[in-house]
Amino acid sequence: MKITLLQIDKTDQSFVEEAVQEFSKRVARYNPFEIITISISKNIRSKSIPEQKNEEEKQILVQLEKYESVFLLDENGKEYSSVEFSQQLQKQLNSGKKSLCFVIGGPYGFTDSLRKKYPLISFSRFTFSHQMIRMLFCEQLYRAFSIIRGEKYHHQ
Amino acid sequence: MKITLLQIDKTDQSFVEEAVQEFSKRVARYNPFEIITISISKNIRSKSIPEQKNEEEKQILVQLEKYESVFLLDENGKEYSSVEFSQQLQKQLNSGKKSLCFVIGGPYGFTDSLRKKYPLISFSRFTFSHQMIRMLFCEQLYRAFSIIRGEKYHHQ
Numbered sequence: 001m002k003i004t005l006l007q008i009d010k011t012d013q014s015f016v017e018e019a020v021q022e023f024s025k026r027v028a029r030y031n032p033f034e035i036i037t038i039s040i041s042k043n044i045r046s047k048s049i050p051e052q053k054n055e056e057e058k059q060i061l062v063q064l065e066k067y068e069s070v071f072l073l074d075e076n077g078k079e080y081s082s083v084e085f086s087q088q089l090q091k092q093l094n095s096g097k098k099s100l101c102f103v104i105g106g107p108y109g110f111t112d113s114l115r116k117k118y119p120l121i122s123f124s125r126f127t128f129s130h131q132m133i134r135m136l137f138c139e140q141l142y143r144a145f146s147i148i149r150g151e152k153y154h155h156q
Numbered sequence: 157m158k159i160t161l162l163q164i165d166k167t168d169q170s171f172v173e174e175a176v177q178e179f180s181k182r183v184a185r186y187n188p189f190e191i192i193t194i195s196i197s198k199n200i201r202s203k204s205i206p207e208q209k210n211e212e213e214k215q216i217l218v219q220l221e222k223y224e225s226v227f228l229l230d231e232n233g234k235e236y237s238s239v240e241f242s243q244q245l246q247k248q249l250n251s252g253k254k255s256l257c258f259v260i261g262g263p264y265g266f267t268d269s270l271r272k273k274y275p276l277i278s279f280s281r282f283t284f285s286h287q288m289i290r291m292l293f294c295e296q297l298y299r300a301f302s303i304i305r306g307e308k309y310h311h312q
Contacts, residue, residue: 015178015291018171082283108311124280126296127238127310135171136292140282154283155264 001092002032002099003141006063008056008106010037011131019135023142030145031093036063040106049108057111060103068097070118073104073133077120082154085121086144093148102141104133157248158188158255161294162219164212164262166193167287175291179298186301187249192219196262205264213267216259223257226274228266229289233276238310241277242300249304258297260289 005024011017020035027033044055064070069092080088092100102121105114107130123136146153161180167173176191183189200211220226225248236244248256258277261270263286279292302309 013175013178015171015174018174019169022169022171079281081281085282123282124292125235125237126241126279126292127299128292128295132292132295136280136282136284136288139284139288143283 001095001097002034003027004033004067004099004101005035005134005137005141006038006060006101006103007035007134008038008060008104008130009040011134013131016131016135020138023135023138026142027138027145030142030149033141038063052106053108053111056106057114060105060110060114064101064103064118067099067101069095069100071100071102071121072110072114072118073102073123073137074110074115074120075122075125075127076115077122079122079125082140082143083147085140086147089141089144090148102137104130104137106130157251157253158190159183159297160189160223160255160257161191161290161297162194162216162257162259163191163290164194164216164260164286165196167290169287172287172291176294179291179294182298183294183301186298186305189297194219208262209264209267212262213270216261216266216270220257220259220274223255224253225251225256226259227257228259228261228270228274228276229279229293230261230266230271230276231278231281231283232271233278235278235281238296238299239303241296242303245297245300246304258293260286260293262286 024033024035038059040056044052123133143154167176180189180191194215196212200208279289299310
């Protein structure tokens with residue numbers, strides 16, 4: 001099963017980029033993993049927040065057609081522990097589906113219609129920037145695989 | 157009021173160090189802020205997990221004598237939203253106390269006796285390494301001040 005992280009706009013904080021590189025390399029040792037970045041034009045970024053979110057939604061939906069299983073990372077979603085997340089991942093790996101996509105929204109999050117369409121995962125009740133969430137996600141994905149494999153990275 | 161982050165062992169991941177530097181500089185524009193690092197000797201690190209945690213506890217308690225208000229960052233603690241955390245911070249700033257310390261434990265977390273002694277704050281049901289929590293904390297502290305000041309960093 002191929003795992004994809006779909007994100008909006010290039011990462012501009014170097015520590016986020018470094019962490020994402022580090023953990024995505026480690027994930028790729030366990031499973032095919034790719035990151036796809038949707039670029040939103042500056043024209044759109046000067047519009048109102050709802051207009052920005054609608055444009056992001058449109059572009060996300062085009063991308064999501066390819067995937068059999070989709071989760072949105074959204075602070076109003078279900079909160080997992082690392083072990084529960086690894087169990088959810090194991091379930092996906094066992095499902096026979098060929099593709100799994102996790103989506104991190106833009107700076108203002110997802111539209112309500114996207115939120116209703118897909119299951120939501122929350123990383124924290126705290127709000128983190130859509131850039132920082134990228135490295136939290138990659139670290140947890142790596143941690144989840146290390147839990148599934150019974151390796152030493154995760155301390156209970 | 158002086159705010160301190162007390163942590164165990166030097167940061168060895170460069171992206172964590174870079175993020176901590178970035179956000180602690182920003183916090184320091186709002187409020188005096190320092191980071192104190194307790195070093196645990198390699199001798200201790202070769203002992204059992206309970207022995208390591210007990211040694212960490214001893215050294216944490218020596219440090220904590222100086223502070224009027226203390227919170228431990230622990231995954232079993234109370235979960236806040238960013239806005240709730242900023243309200244808790246405001247309460248502390250208004251309390252008339254002179255010093256506030258947040259503590260991040262070692263690789264295996266805190267002893268039960270420390271957990272019982274101080275209020276606990278949880279950043280996520282997900283487990284993150286004790287190094288990554290440092291940057292999550294510094295970012296949230298900066299975000300909390302930006303919320304208190306009504307500045308633009310935080311999007312609801």
